[in-house]
Amino acid sequence: DVKVTQSSRYLVKRTGEKVFLECVQDMDHENMFWYRQDPGLGLRLIYFSYDVKMKEKGDIPEGYSVSREKKERFSLILESASTNQTSMYLCASSLTRTANTEAFFGQGTRLTVV
């Protein structure tokens, strides 16, 4: 089974802090995604990557950046955390750009910015 692991289940950070959310997948998937989930808004795509060192902006990239130095790891960075970034963050991976296969999700990180 594919496993997508997010480094933290719960995080509390202070306004202005730089925050790193880490995600690792163990099945050699090319695609990796970061979403945030808020009540009533569903999942919104922040960034995605289809290869090492490649990244593409999603629908809501402002205030975030990403890093993909290795194929299995995709990091989400909040440059200066703000209270409106309090949310559930979900990492996902899928096989390739053309395979049209399902995404596999991590367990989520619930981030609170105070």
Add this chain to the structure above:
Amino acid sequence: AQSVTQLGSHVSVSEGALVLLRCNYSSSVPPYLFWYVQYPNQGLQLLLKYTTGATLVKGINGFEAEFKKSETSFHLTKPSAHMSDAAEYFCAVIDGNQFYFGTGTSLTVIP
């Protein structure tokens, strides 16, 4: 761009009753469709998927969904609800390497 609409953000059913969660999509190309379930404070887990072939797709936990091209629908059903089915359900479509999710339907099961 693709879009997915889930009718009804909250659905309540009695234990043992039929579960019907609605999903409509817009797609100019043959769609690949998915249903995911999310339990509280968890990630999303794949319930079932439609890629090609048989339009009635069976998934885990007794769920199934039927792809109807003429109606651009992919509704999720389960004949008899169980308390453990209480969760959030998301319909999704893939286009290239991007997924498009509906806003979710929260299912409550009443004992």
